[in-house]
Amino acid sequence: MNLYVCIKQVPDTETKIKLNADSSGIDPAGIKWILSPYDEFAVEEALRLKEKNAGSTVTVISAGPTRVVEAIRTALAMGCDNGIHVEIPESADNNFAAKALAGALKKEAKVDLVFTGKEAIDDGAAQTSQLIAEHFGMPCVTVVLGAEYGATSVKCKREVEGGAFEMVETALPALLAAQKGLNEPRYASLPNIMKAKKKEVKLLKAADVGASEADQKIKYKNFQLPPPKQAGKKIAGEPAAQAKELVRALHEEAKVV
Amino acid sequence: MAKVLIVAEQRDGKLKKSTFELVGASAAAGNETHVALLGEGVDGLAKEIGQYGANKVHVAQNAALKLYNAEAYTAVLTDLAKSLSPDVILASHTPTGRDFMPRLARRLDVGLASDCVTLAFEGNSIKVRRPVYSGKATAEVEFVGAGPRLATIRANALGVPKPDAGKSAESVTATANLGDLKTKTTDVVKGASARPDVTEAAIVVSGGRALKSSDNFKIIEELADTLGAAVGASRAAVDAGYRPHRDQVGQTGKVVSPALYIACGISGAIQHLAGMRTSKTIVAINTDPEAPIYQIADYGIVSDLFTVVPLLTEEFKKIKEH
Numbered sequence: 001m002n003l004y005v006c007i008k009q010v011p012d013t014e015t016k017i018k019l020n021a022d023s024s025g026i027d028p029a030g031i032k033w034i035l036s037p038y039d040e041f042a043v044e045e046a047l048r049l050k051e052k053n054a055g056s057t058v059t060v061i062s063a064g065p066t067r068v069v070e071a072i073r074t075a076l077a078m079g080c081d082n083g084i085h086v087e088i089p090e091s092a093d094n095n096f097a098a099k100a101l102a103g104a105l106k107k108e109a110k111v112d113l114v115f116t117g118k119e120a121i122d123d124g125a126a127q128t129s130q131l132i133a134e135h136f137g138m139p140c141v142t143v144v145l146g147a148e149y150g151a152t153s154v155k156c157k158r159e160v161e162g163g164a165f166e167m168v169e170t171a172l173p174a175l176l177a178a179q180k181g182l183n184e185p186r187y188a189s190l191p192n193i194m195k196a197k198k199k200e201v202k203l204l205k206a207a208d209v210g211a212s213e214a215d216q217k218i219k220y221k222n223f224q225l226p227p228p229k230q231a232g233k234k235i236a237g238e239p240a241a242q243a244k245e246l247v248r249a250l251h252e253e254a255k256v257v
Numbered sequence: 258m259a260k261v262l263i264v265a266e267q268r269d270g271k272l273k274k275s276t277f278e279l280v281g282a283s284a285a286a287g288n289e290t291h292v293a294l295l296g297e298g299v300d301g302l303a304k305e306i307g308q309y310g311a312n313k314v315h316v317a318q319n320a321a322l323k324l325y326n327a328e329a330y331t332a333v334l335t336d337l338a339k340s341l342s343p344d345v346i347l348a349s350h351t352p353t354g355r356d357f358m359p360r361l362a363r364r365l366d367v368g369l370a371s372d373c374v375t376l377a378f379e380g381n382s383i384k385v386r387r388p389v390y391s392g393k394a395t396a397e398v399e400f401v402g403a404g405p406r407l408a409t410i411r412a413n414a415l416g417v418p419k420p421d422a423g424k425s426a427e428s429v430t431a432t433a434n435l436g437d438l439k440t441k442t443t444d445v446v447k448g449a450s451a452r453p454d455v456t457e458a459a460i461v462v463s464g465g466r467a468l469k470s471s472d473n474f475k476i477i478e479e480l481a482d483t484l485g486a487a488v489g490a491s492r493a494a495v496d497a498g499y500r501p502h503r504d505q506v507g508q509t510g511k512v513v514s515p516a517l518y519i520a521c522g523i524s525g526a527i528q529h530l531a532g533m534r535t536s537k538t539i540v541a542i543n544t545d546p547e548a549p550i551y552q553i554a555d556y557g558i559v560s561d562l563f564t565v566v567p568l569l570t571e572e573f574k575k576i577k578e579h
Contacts, residue, residue, distance in 0.1 A: 013508045013528040017393040026394065037509050094359070095368060121508050123389050125371045127359040130327075134363035139328065139439045142356050155443075160352040161457060163448025163503055166325060170440040180509065181502045217368025220389065220396035226534060234546070234557040242558045243568035246540065249556055251576055254538045256460070256517040257484065 001056040001112045003046040005080065006101045006132060007039040009064060009071035010122040023223045025091075035071045038117025040078075040185040041178035046115050047079045048183060049149060057081045059108070063088045063100040069201050076196035077188035083201035086209055094123070096215040098131030103209025105136055113154070114175040118143045123220075129177035139170040142177040259381040261288045262343035262405075264334060265295075265306060265314075266353055272302055274417050274457070275349035277309045279410060281418030283347070284310025286378040291315060293337055293431065295330060297323040300428065307426030309418060315341075315431035322433060324442040329435045330357045335364040337431050343405055344381040350409035351456070362407050369407040370398035374414045374514070374535065382406055391508035391531035412457050413514050452478075455487040455504060460517045461536070463489035463506055464499070467522025467543070467562060471499040476563065477521060480570045483577065489513070489533075491523045507532035521562045525550030542566065 011017070011031045018027040035043075043060065050056040060075040062068040063086040072083040086100045105111050114133075119126035126142070133140030145165065146157035158166040159179050188196070206212055235242045235249075250257045261283045266273040276292075283290040292311045294302060296318060303314035317333045330353075338346060338361065346361070348354035350372040362369035373385040374395070385408050386395050400406050455461055462481040468474055474488070481488045490500035492507050506513055508528040518536035523529060525541070525548055533539070534553055541554035542562045551557045558565055 011390065015390070015393075016527065017390045019394065026390070093368065095363070121391060124391055124512070125369075126355045127362075127369060127371055130356065130359040131363055134360055140360075141327075141440070143352060157446075158352075159503060160325075160445075161454040162452075163450050163454075163501070165446040166442050167444040167446065168440060168442050174439075179502075217362070217401055218370060219399045219401060221399050222397040223389070224386075224395050226392065226395070229534075229553045229555075232539070232541075232551065232553075232555040232557055234551070234559060239558075239560045239564045240568055242560060243565055243572050246556055246558060247569065247572040247576060250517065250538070250540070254517070254555065256538050257573065257576065 001049060001053045002108065002110045003049055003056055003058045004105060004111060004114045005039070005042050005046045005058065005060045005075065006114060006116045007043070007060055007062045007071055007075055008036045008120040009033050009062065009068040010036045010120050013121065017225070019223050019225060024221060025223060033067060033070060035074045036117050036120040038119060038178055038180060041180060041182045042115035042117050043075045043078050043080065044183045044185040045147070045176070045178055047186070049113070059084060061086065061101055061104050063092070063097045065090050072201050073196045074188070076199050077193040078186060079192060083199060084204060085201050086204045086206065088206050088211065091219070093216050093218045094125050094127040095131055095217045096211060098128045099135050099215045100206055100209050100211040102132045102135030103211050104204055107209065111173050113173060116175065116177045118177040118179050129175060133175040138173045138175055140175040140177065141168050141170055143179045144176045145179045145181050147176060259288045259344040259378055260291070260342070261345045261347065262291045262293060262338065262341060264293045264346070264348040264354065266349055266351060267294070267296055267299055267302060270296070270299060270302070272305060273349065273351065275351060275412040276306070277417050278415040279347050279349065280306060280309040280311050282376060282415045283378070285418070288378060291341060291343065292426070293317065293334060295322045295333055303426060303428040305420070308420035308422060308424050310424055311426040313427045313429060315429055317431040317433040319433040319435060321435050321438065324445055325353050326438065326440060326442045327357050327360060328438050328440050331360040331364060332435050333431065333433050334361050336434055338365055338405065345383050346405050346407045348409050350411045354409045358407060358409050365404060367402070367404035367407060368400050369409070371409045373398070373408050373410050376408065376410055376415060383408060388512065391512060391528070392534055393531050411514065413459070452481060453485070453487045455489045455506060456511050456513055458487035459515050460484045460486035461489045461506070461513055461515045462486045462519045462521065463491065463523060464494055464521050465491040465523035466493035466497060468494060468499055474499055476566045480519070480566055480573070483570050483573045491526070491529050520550050520554070521566055523550055524548045525553070
């Protein structure tokens with residue numbers, strides 16, 4: 001099978017976000033970049049499918065500035081075979097990135113399945129998976145928590161609200177966007193980390209895959225940090241008195257109960 | 258004034274509160290408010306939508322729309338958007354809305370602002386702001402180029418208006434041209450819990466690692482059930498196996514903004530705060546007076562949660578009885 005994983009590099013979850021001088025974006029200084037956590041489930045799912053189907057290859061693709069090659073190497077160290085970096089500007093939106101990723105997929109001889117994370121934890125837009133599928137022209141199932149792969153189709157368990165699941169069957173080729181819990185991602189082994197460092201990552205320019213600034217549909221501006229909250233009130237006393245006072249305050253002051 | 262198309266959301270023939278938030282906000286701004294209602298045997302719901310101020314409800318019914326199907330929804334909404342030519346198209350940022358709206362945006366060759374927490378109508382356009390880095394910052398979205406402005410809005414961000422039984426909307430049939438579907442939704446498996454979803458609930462009671470076991474979450478559940486609240490959990494509690502991932506609140510879980518958030522035994526790691534800091538009122542219960550959660554809590558109780566939580570449940574029961 002010809003398996004693909006589209007990944008994104010994002011700031012680590014522990015990053016304290018600071019804005020740049022004119023509030024047009026965030027200050028990139030000191031940010032530790034990681035592979036977006038949901039993408040790890042996508043990489044793992046592709047690797048497990050490869051292991052069950054002899055002769056398969058897993059290719060990892062990322063669109064972004066040069067730094068994203070590090071995230072590609074993280075995926076290669078987990079066991080992916082090939083890496084492709086599509087160079088697009090830092091400011092590219094979901095649609096620009098999706099057009100670039102779909103363009104890179106279209107250059108491949110055959111695509112059976114594409115995996116992504118259900119969202120990236122930086123913009124949290126949850127758009128790029130569906131947009132890649134639309135640009136490529138294949139069906140897409142999002143928030144996938146389980147999948148049974150057949151020769152020409154895949155049955156997915158899609159998580160929705162209230163702990164319910166939609167059971168969705170789709171024809172191949174298809175794109176599946178992974179939810180946490182789809183599998184348990186492996187750690188990269190030391191030999192694989194060493195091998196990943198030496199692997200060639202193919203570089204494509206936006207123009208090579210038919211994407212350009214004209215694909216930019218939204219821009220972010222006027223960034224703000226959340227307003228500082230006033231220090232709250234600590235309720236003193238014995239636990240029974242504390243409980244009584246809190247319930248009174250929520251009922252009478254905050255009026256939320 | 259704008260021509261606004263809102264995509265209603267129903268499950269099992271019951272409309273979501275988040276749909277009323279969108280209809281109410283659009284109608285209150287004086288917009289020409291259209292609503293798309295998709296499903297099978299759902300035409301009776303148009304009346305309820307009308308009570309929130311919609312002008313016209315476009316009802317598309319088909320057996321293939323009985324359960325949510327991304328391709329079928331996208332096909333129907335693309336046709337409707339092209340024939341209606343709205344200035345603005347809105348849906349809730351729910352598992353359904355967030356799934357089809359990017360596809361609709363692509364078919365219309367326009368951009369989408371997703372998971373917005375503020376919405377203002379300006380002329381025939383909208384001004385929206387959305388969290389980035391899971392709420393560690395927010396940004397305004399600028400739409401590039403012409404065409405309708407698309408946005409998904411976070412549940413509870415606008416507030417549910419009161420229905421007016423004197424108001425009604427015109428109901429018309431929308432064509433359901435589904436084309437050749439490559440995907441089918443075969444079944445919906447219900448969740449075991451009767452509690453509301455953590456992203457939809459008006460009150461969320463969350464537990465952290467300090468709960469020490471999944472069994473101990475029983476006291477959290479009892480408090481939640483007394484309040485009709487959802488149960489949430491920190492990443493530490495989920496990673497320890499005390500709760501399923503769907504309950505996780507934070508940067509790698511759900512982002513919530515209920516009217517009341519009660520954090521029990523949660524220290525307040527940056528990635529947890531990112532998921533709940535927009536809650537209107539925050540209560541923290543933690544033995545450590547220096548815990549970061551107290552920096553954003555409106556009310557704090559520095560005591561052992563195993564003592565305080567059951568006492569709170571009893572106190573809340575008393576006011577519920579009155």
